[in-house]
Amino acid sequence: MRSVPAAVLLAGAGAAGLLASRPVSAGAIALVLLAVCLRGTRGRRLYLYGALFPPAGVFLLSPLLSLEGADVLWSGPVLPVLGPLDVTSEELHTAALSSVRFAAVALAFAAYALLLDHDELVAAVGFARRSALAVALATRLVPTLERDAAGLAEAVRGRGVAVAGVRGHARLLSPLVAGSLERASSLAEAMEARGFGRPGATRAPRPPWRARDRAAVVLAPLLVLAGALWL
Amino acid sequence: MALARLDRLTFSYPSVEAPALEAVSLELREGQVVALLGPSGSGKSTLLRALAGLVPHFHGGRFGGSVEVAGLDTRRVRPAALAGVVASVFQDPEDQVVMTRVANEVAFGPENLGVVPAEIPARVEEALAAVGVAHLAGRRTTELSGGELQRVSLAAALACRPRLLLLDEPTSQLDPGGADAFLRCVERLGAAVVLSEQRVGRALAIADRVLFVEGGRLLLDAPVAEARRWLAAERPSFLGLSTVASMDNDPSGALVTIDEAWFSYGRIPALAGASLELLPGELVVLEGPNGSGKSTLAKLAAGLLEPEAGSVSRAGRAGYLSQDPGRYLACERVLDEVALAVGGDGGRARAALESVGLGWAAERHPRDLSSGERERLGLAAVLVAEPDVLILDEPTRGMDPDRKAALAARLLAYAARGRAVLVATHDRDFPAHRRVALGERRELLAA
Numbered sequence: 001m002r003s004v005p006a007a008v009l010l011a012g013a014g015a016a017g018l019l020a021s022r023p024v025s026a027g028a029i030a031l032v033l034l035a036v037c038l039r040g041t042r043g044r045r046l047y048l049y050g051a052l053f054p055p056a057g058v059f060l061l062s063p064l065l066s067l068e069g070a071d072v073l074w075s076g077p078v079l080p081v082l083g084p085l086d087v088t089s090e091e092l093h094t095a096a097l098s099s100v101r102f103a104a105v106a107l108a109f110a111a112y113a114l115l116l117d118h119d120e121l122v123a124a125v126g127f128a129r130r131s132a133l134a135v136a137l138a139t140r141l142v143p144t145l146e147r148d149a150a151g152l153a154e155a156v157r158g159r160g161v162a163v164a165g166v167r168g169h170a171r172l173l174s175p176l177v178a179g180s181l182e183r184a185s186s187l188a189e190a191m192e193a194r195g196f197g198r199p200g201a202t203r204a205p206r207p208p209w210r211a212r213d214r215a216a217v218v219l220a221p222l223l224v225l226a227g228a229l230w231l
Numbered sequence: 232m233a234l235a236r237l238d239r240l241t242f243s244y245p246s247v248e249a250p251a252l253e254a255v256s257l258e259l260r261e262g263q264v265v266a267l268l269g270p271s272g273s274g275k276s277t278l279l280r281a282l283a284g285l286v287p288h289f290h291g292g293r294f295g296g297s298v299e300v301a302g303l304d305t306r307r308v309r310p311a312a313l314a315g316v317v318a319s320v321f322q323d324p325e326d327q328v329v330m331t332r333v334a335n336e337v338a339f340g341p342e343n344l345g346v347v348p349a350e351i352p353a354r355v356e357e358a359l360a361a362v363g364v365a366h367l368a369g370r371r372t373t374e375l376s377g378g379e380l381q382r383v384s385l386a387a388a389l390a391c392r393p394r395l396l397l398l399d400e401p402t403s404q405l406d407p408g409g410a411d412a413f414l415r416c417v418e419r420l421g422a423a424v425v426l427s428e429q430r431v432g433r434a435l436a437i438a439d440r441v442l443f444v445e446g447g448r449l450l451l452d453a454p455v456a457e458a459r460r461w462l463a464a465e466r467p468s469f470l471g472l473s474t475v476a477s478m479d480n481d482p483s484g485a486l487v488t489i490d491e492a493w494f495s496y497g498r499i500p501a502l503a504g505a506s507l508e509l510l511p512g513e514l515v516v517l518e519g520p521n522g523s524g525k526s527t528l529a530k531l532a533a534g535l536l537e538p539e540a541g542s543v544s545r546a547g548r549a550g551y552l553s554q555d556p557g558r559y560l561a562c563e564r565v566l567d568e569v570a571l572a573v574g575g576d577g578g579r580a581r582a583a584l585e586s587v588g589l590g591w592a593a594e595r596h597p598r599d600l601s602s603g604e605r606e607r608l609g610l611a612a613v614l615v616a617e618p619d620v621l622i623l624d625e626p627t628r629g630m631d632p633d634r635k636a637a638l639a640a641r642l643l644a645y646a647a648r649g650r651a652v653l654v655a656t657h658d659r660d661f662p663a664h665r666r667v668a669l670g671e672r673r674e675l676l677a678a
Contacts, residue, residue: 119335133329140331143373148558154535155559158551158622159572159613175561178598182558183326189289190327194387195314195343204338204351 002209003120005216010108010116012220016227017104023093025231026100033107037114046146047114051106059099063091113139123203130197137187141180148179233258234395234423235282239296242277242286251277253447254296259423261394266438266455267427268462268469270631271603274447275427276322279397282425283319284310301394315344318393322400322629323555324380333359333375333383334368340391358390359383362416377404378521382413389420398426402433403629406520406657429631431469435459468632471660484546485510486620486651487532492541494527501527504541507667509620509651514642514662517655519669525655526554526624528669532653533622547619554625556609560597565589565608568597572616583615584608587641603634610638614645621645622653627661635661 001009010033017029037048065082069090076085118136122129152172153163163169191197240255252274259265259282269275280286284305287294298305301316318340321327330336337355346354359365362382367375375383381404388396398417402410410433417424418437425442428434435441441458443451443466451461462469487509494502502524509515509532519525530536531543533551550572553559562568570580584590587607592600597608606626613621621642627635639662646652646664654661 117331119330119332123335136331137329140373144325151553152559152561154530154551155553155556155609156561156571157535158533158553160548160550160616160618161571172561174563175559179558182598186321186323186326187329189285190319190321191329192289192310193283193285193314193317193319194329194340194391195311196329196339198311198314198343198345200345201343202345202348202351203342204335204355205348 001216002207002213003117004124005209005213006116007112007121008220009216009223010112012223014105014108016223016231017108018101019224019227020101020104020231021097022231023096023100025227026097026104029227029231030100030104030107033104033111036111037107039115044114046142047110051110052103055099055103055106058102059095062095062098063087066091066094068094113142120206123206129201144183145176145180149176152176152179234261235259235298235300237278237281237296237298240281240298241293241295242281243293244277245291247292250293250447252281252444255444255447255449256296257442257449257452259395259425261423262421263440264418264424264426264438266431266434266441266458267425267444268431268434268441269444270633271429271629272601273444273631275444276399277447278444279319279399279425279427281305282395282397283317284308284313285319311343314340314391316393317395317397318388318391319397320381320384320388320399320401322403324377324384324404327384328372328380331371331373332368333364333370333372336372336383337368337387337390340387344391354390354392355386358386361389361419362386363412376521378406378409381405382409385413385416393422396420396422396424398424398428400427400429400629402428402430404521407659409521410657429629431462431632432471466632468636471632486546487549487653488542488544489528489531489538490542490544492528492531492538492543494524494531494536494538502531502538505669506541507532509653511619511649511651512646513664514646514652514654516658516661516663516666517653517669518657518659518666523669525669529622529624529653529655532620545620548616549620549622550613550616550618552609552613552621552623552626554628556612556626557600557602557605560605560608563596564593565595565597565600566593568608569612569615572612579615583611586614587611602629606630610641618650620651620653622655624655625657626654627656627658 013029013033017026020026020029064085069088071089072086073089074087078084118139122132122136149172152175156163236258237255240252241250242252243250255278267275267278277286281298282300288310300313303313328336329339334355337358338351341351341354359368362385364379364382364386367379367383381401385401402413405413410430414433414437417426426434435455438455440454441451442449451458453461485508489505489507491504491506492502493504505528507528517525517528527536531538533549534545535551560568562571566577566580569583570577573579581590581593584593587610589604589607589611597605600608626638642652643662
């Protein structure tokens with residue numbers, strides 16, 4: 001499938017997951033998107049962590065912090081500021097729905113980042129091509145950052161220094177940011193040298209859409225409608 | 232008529248007092264292949280950037296004299312406007328890749344130049360075929376090795392059909408075979424080429440003319456034969472190093488023994504039954520083509536990876552200096568960077584900095600140093616802990632002959648103190664007591 005219809009379909013699936021009012025429906029959409037993400041090979045782990053851990057955190061913490069419902073399943077201590085720590089079935093339902101909605105949207109973005117041809121998306125943007133290219137480059141920065149982080153950790157371990165725990169990894173953040181800025185500067189220089197920004201730029205021809213590409217574009221709004229009305 | 236003309240070009244980077252280039256005058260003619268030689272930090276890259284118009288437009292700084300390319304004054308036109316005439320391939324291919332797919336990366340330049348859309352695919356195909364990587368057209372650029380990326384970067388430059396091609400150490404990540412093939416492509420282009428290269432022998436083999444820059448000044452501008460005589464008399468290190476080192480002590484008891492080690496990255500095999508011994512007092516060079524598993528074997532020896540099968544035993548501590556160490560600096564101060572490996576011991580860190588000639592930089596930020604200084608800082612950060620086994624991965628990449636000789640002397644002296652040193656490198660000239668090679672099948676071929 002071409003990248004533009006695939007992006008539209010992913011956006012539709014993410015929106016349907018967000019609009020679904022039943023945890024099972026939103027969960028099913030999230031599972032389908034997870035299966036799609038697993039087709040990606042390189043750099044998959046970072047995106048999956050990013051897409052799954054925050055929703056898991058929402059599911060674990062929100063029942064403890066919210067005050068909703070009367071069907072108490074567990075009663076904990078009363079904490080200052082937070083109040084009583086208890087879990088009700090209504091809170092669990094709300095937490096499950098919020099977390100799978102969150103996961104569906106995050107997995108749709110992960111699939112976009114992992115599987116789509118961002119060049120094709122940039123080429124498809126008829127206006128604001130510079131902004132589209134900036135978004136595509138920023139998306140590609142994630143695997144580059146992951147590689148740089150691994151290289152930096154390896155360089156430090158090579159000196160006999162263990163990189164462990166939150167503090168050990170946090171120490172790598174500042175040099176990673178500095179390294180990214182250096183890369184960005186070099187890339188900007190290379191782009192300028194290659195004529196980026198000249199007036200009269202053209203586009204290499206892209207293959208035409210097939211039937212399934214058109215079907216995906218039709219399916220996407222139907223998914224959103226289904227999410228809003230029935231799921 | 233000259234394709235490019237520099238007239239008394241003097242340039243200083245912002246907030247740097249000393250000029251990077253000083254009163255450089257020269258002319259480049261159509262179709263000429265020019266080898267640009269000189270020590271690291273001598274101004275070669277700045278000269279290339281001046282020809283591309285990136286100096287002063289992108290970098291700022293103080294600019295005197297003039298540079299004209301194809302009749303255009305580079306002070307008056309932006310680098311993007313010169314892109315149809317000049318194309319550049321920079322040192323680190325990872326820092327110049329814009330697009331996700333190889334074919335799109337090669338098409339990026341022609342698209343910016345406004346080439347007729349129907350003509351672009353043919354240009355892409357032709358450029359990829361010219362550098363022997365037509366099979367990579369559909370691949371993601373993030374999946375390519377450094378060597379493959381360098382060829383794709385050259386293809387991207389060729390697709391613009393430049394009259395002047397500027398190459399800044401374009402073979403630094405290629406094995407000898409790959410570098411030869413790359414330079415043969417360059418020789419056949421027909422465009423004027425300025426090739427900055429630390430593999431001097433290869434550059435001289437394809438060049439018509441040689442420029443030698445030192446301290447920002449152009450010391451030599453001569454045909455190849457005359458340049459060879461000048462180099463032999465004035466800068467003999469640029470014509471080759473001794474490759475054999477003699478060992479003073481009798482080695483006994485291996486410090487590292489790798490026995491029939493297997494390793495793979497997911498489904499991609501990296502090593503299939505490789506064995507290696509490192510003895511005290513010896514410097515061993517590990518050679519092999521791109522992708523043969525040199526880095527993997529080096530990491531196994533350092534204990535950074537564990538073999539899937541086979542065994543690795545180590546007597547004593549290992550220190551590992553990764554490829555491109557200047558990119559992987561972890562601290563905000565040079566002294567802290569070195570002290571990291573010795574629990575913050577400032578005294579030992581200062582001594583290690585002195586030993587690599589960086590004592591003056593202790594309070595500086597590591598990223599304020601030049602690339603060569605960063606490399607020495609990386610070495611000091613590993614040497615400070617005095618590991619029994621020192622492992623270096625491609626330490627001579629982009630290094631000039633004098634600095635390479637200094638590094639070799641330092642490593643041989645380190646080995647002479649009863650330590651073992653392993654250097655994974657494409658550099659066939661690097662002195663060693665013993666050389667071993669990894670082959671295509673990722674097994675050790677010879678010892």
